[in-house]
Each structure stands twice: as structure tokens, then as C-alpha cells.
Amino acid sequence: MLTYALIGLGGALGSVARAWLGNAMVALTGPSFPWGTILINIVGSFVIGFFGTLTATDGRFAVPFDVRAFVMVGICGGFTTFSSFSLQTLELLRDGRPGQALANIALSVALCLASVAAGYSLASMTRTSRLAVIGDATSGSISDSTLVALHRPGAVPGMLAVARQLMAREDGRITALAIDGPILAELQPTEEVLTRERTAEIAARRTEWVEGMRSTLDRWVGQERSIGHSAHWIEVRGDGASAIAEHGRGAYLLLLEQNGGDAAARARLRAALIRARRPVLLVPSGHAGEFGRIIAVAWRDDPHVRQAIRTATPLLSKAKRVLVLHVGSEADGLPSDPVFDGLPIERITAAAVGDDTGSQLLSMAREAGADLLVMGSYSHGSLREELFGGVTETMLRHADLPVLMQHRSA
Template identity: 30%
Template sequence: MAYKNLLVHLDDSETCAGRVAAAIVLAEAQDAYLTGLALAVETSMPTYIGGQMPVEVLEVQRAQVLERGQAVATRFDEALERSGRPGASRLVTGLDIDAARVVALHARHADLVVLGQEEPEAPPALPRHLAEDVVLSAGRPALVVPYIGAGKTLGRRVMIAWDTGREAARAVNDALPILKQAEAVTVLSVNPRPGVDLHGEEPGADIALHLTRHGVTVEVQQTQVEEINVGDTILSRLADLGCDLLVMGAYGHSRLREVVLGGVTRTMFESMTVPVLMSR
């Protein structure tokens, strides 16, 4: 079992190069084909405004958007050629309000989609919360790369945030191609209740046994915290163990175009320090 068809979302932000680099590392490890999806999206505007703008102005703006999209695709193709990996860029045009839906649609034809964390201080290259929207709607696992980029390794030392939930279970199985190649995998249960909520008498032991039967070497850890939240606890333990990847379920939903995330999921999208493989 391995990923054989990967998709990475491309944009003209300064963080895109790090995202592409992480996608190439994963493609090399999995011997996978890598597609770069570049979006040339125009800014949507009310009809009463767009209808008053000269056609010439709209055409110039459209040409500029297309040119930027083509430049993004070209940079990806050049990076791919340097890596020697098979793959290609794909340029799609549309409106900014449809960007997340388009990425999610293309992600459904891939084993995994690579996305980027939104940089808080930078102007968004696309509508805000694109990564969150795609994770919640694509139906495919997503690797979200921090805006600071990934480290020198990816998937060598992995932590699984385990809470027995459906989303976490799916994330673990979606991550199996990476977990089977990892040198160390830690299952972390934060504030588990033995014998309650499917944790069993020894929280984490059942999912560890499942992974062991797939040839994964697993260590189980449990921790109880009160003064800091679960998300911060996970981030702290990631640093303590020197992990280069977190696997977790994504919790949330969309409400009238507003993304509503669960607490730990929100913390990771805001403060992730390593790439996070999420499934929902």
C-alpha cells in the first residue's frame, strides 16, 4: 500500500516553494506521480460593480491573473524537473469564491492533497481558510505544510493524536503508507478515560496493535493536562520527541461559508510547527 497519485495546491505566495518541496519529498518516498494545481482566479465582485467597469479593464485584469497562474505553474514544473519526479502542472481558471471547491474536486482524484497553512501576517493569495475548507470537504487525506515550511525530513518520526474518534481512525489508516516507512511512531492520548469512549482499559493500545499488524513500530503515551489545552499539549510533545509529522483527525464543518473548527483542529491550523496529515 502506497500513495501513487499526489496533488499539491499552488499559489503565488512566498510559502508555496516550501509546500512544493515537501510534496516532492513525499512523492519521492512513495514513488508517486505529483500534480501541481495552479489556480488563476479572478476576484469576484457584485454585478452592479462589475457591470460598470470598462470591458478593457476587465480584460487586462483577467490577463494579469492568467499570467500569474502560468508563472506559478512554470515554477512548479521547473522544481519537478530538477527533482526528477514524474508529474505535471495543471492550470485552472475561475473565481476566488470557488477556489476551495475547485481544489477539493481535484483532490478527489488523488490519494492525498498537499496544502499550505495560511500565513497570518501576509496578504492571502487566495480566499482565507482555503486549506481548512478543502480538508473538511474533499473527502481525501490532506497534508498541511506550515508556512515556515517542513524540516529536513518528513515522516521519519511521527506522532498520532489519538482520541478514538471516527476522524482520527480514518487519519491513521490514511497515513499508513507513511507510518509503515517511519522510524518511530508515537500514539499520544491526551486526557483519556480508561474504559470509556472506546479507549479501552489501556488507552491507545488497541490502535497500536492494529498498526503493529501492519508492520509499524509503535510507542503509546498518555498524558493528563488541566492548565493548558489539548492542542498546546500536542505541540509541546511534538517538540519534545523531535517529530516531523503529526497525524490527526480534522473536526469541524462549514456554516454559511464560515469554517467552524474543533478546538484542537483550530489550534493546529493556527500554530502548527510540523506538517500535519489530517482526515475527516
């Protein structure tokens, strides 16, 4: 009942504010064109975009569900008015002013979309400001600083074991993000109102999740610090995509779990690859054991492949074998590149079979016994990747060995 009361109060406040601003605009601009309704909807769109982003579960000022419902359902719902916009457009048409009716539609839709986008962007900038002090880790090596994203308690020991393997230097830093998105999915305000029992159930599951994560991560921090590593962990609410991108600015390498059967997990991985602009090590769900004894490099004549190789140099220098995989004709050029100097490389080439180069590379790596694949990542955007596939999308869905990626956008 409290939630409904808050929504009712917010709706009353929004309606009064709408009436006042609408009358003020009529007095200022006259009644011939509905500038008041356009302005009201623009302001409401900005507020919901700004407040909704700033107070989301992974936002800077996360607030209780009831507060979000009060503002986003109550105040914004009472303040903005699609029905008035529709009626005023119809009246313009009936008065023989089709040009103004079309202008009302175009202005309302375009400006409201721009306004909600502006609110979102401003809130995102505000949300990330507290992380600016971390700095930008554009140089260094994978043993300097690693960010580990943790979603499932069962995967935590394996992911932390991989992080420890990467930490070759005692002064390295590991940051773990404990992300509760799979447990506490972010509900829309209207869903929060209608599913109170479901919210209570999720809250109970989240408490169990937090307790399990906290005990494991506190123990891990103590162990890492005892051997000279800088380690700490941060609890993150929501799906974690923004937090990974933001905290990733202060890390050289992102360590993420690959769970190809989970569409939401793949979306988080794509966002991390593109937004964080850091090398990413994908670790298959359930991976256990060491890696890096036999490393395969997916070669193409591309600067981001070379950068991926440079990123992996600490691992490549310790590998027993380094396999350079190339799909295509030899005329495309196998490497004689300085990045390979001093490495015990073995060249493996194969003619392209069909369009699924990603699956072919995985098959070649498996047959050669590789336990790590190094490659550049080239994305045409999530929609095109979903519809038409691509090497990166294949890795997100099907990789069954760790994959170190260096991303660039189309």
C-alpha cells in the same frame, strides 16, 4: 462605457420579458393575487444562481466580466422586481387581505431562495461533470496520487518538495493546481462596473503571477517526468475551493498550504477538508526541509483516527520514532490496535489542561521533536469552529509542523 451599454441593453431585454410574463400570468390566473411577480422573481433567482455559478472564475464556462454584468446586472436586474413585490404586498394589506399579503411575502422569499439554490446546485453539477472521468480514488496510498494546491509563487518550491517526498513509488501521480484567487479576487458584477482601474491593476498582477508560476511549474513537470513520476499542472481561477474538491476526487491525498493568519485561506482549507473527503496534509507557510523522521499520532478511540494512521502507514514504516500522544486520563485507553503492529511506538500521555486540546497536542509534539502530526479531523461546522474553537480549527490557525488529517463531519 461598453460595460454600461451592455447593462443598459440587458436591462431593456429583462424589462420587456418581465412585462410580457407579468401580463401573461394576469391573463392566466387573474389579478387577485400577484402570481406573475412571484414567478418572475423565482425565474430571475434561478437564472442568477445558475449563470453566476457556472460562469464564475473557477466555473466550467468562465466568461469575461462584461458578459456577467450583462446577464446578472442587466437582464436579471431588469427582469426581477422587488419594488413591484413590495407595492403589491402593501395593496393587499390596504384591501384588507393580510393573509394573502403574508402569503405573498412567505412564498416570494421561500421560493426565490429555493430557486437560487436550485440554480446553484444545477450549475455545480454541470460544472463538475467534466471531471467525472477522473474517477474516485477511494483506495490506494499517499504515494499513488497527490493533489497539490498552490496559491503563492513563493511557497511553490517548498510545497513541491513535500510532494516529492510523498511520491515513494515511480508510478505515482502528482497534480498541481495553480490557483490565482489571492491575486484575482472574484468581484461581484456591480463592483466590476465601478472599479475598472482596479480590475486592470489586478489583471496586470495576474499576468505577472501566471508567468512566475508557469516557468516554475513547467520546469518541475520536466524534472518529475525525467525520474518516472506522472506530473502535470492546471491553472485555476478563483479561490480554488471547488476545484480542489472536484480534482481531489481523483487523488488519494490533498497537499495544502496552511496560512493561519489568512481567514480566506482557512476557509479554503475547511472547504477542502469537508468537501473533498480525502486525507489532507497541511504544510505550514514557509515550511522547508524533510519531515517524517519523528511522527506524532494524536490518539483517540475513533475510526477516523485509525484511518488516518493507515493513510500514514508508508511514512510511519520509515520513521525513526513514532510517538502516540494522548490527552486525557489513561482510562480513556491508549492504543493496542492492529494499526500500530510492527511500529516502534512511544506512548506519551498528559492530563487535559483547559479546553484547548489542539494547542496541547501541538505543544506535546514540539517538545518531543516531532516533524509530522497525524490525527483525525472532526468538525462541527465553520461557524461553531470560529466561535468556540476546536482541535481542527487550532491546526488551521496555529500548526507549525505538517499535519496529516483524516476528516469526518459531525
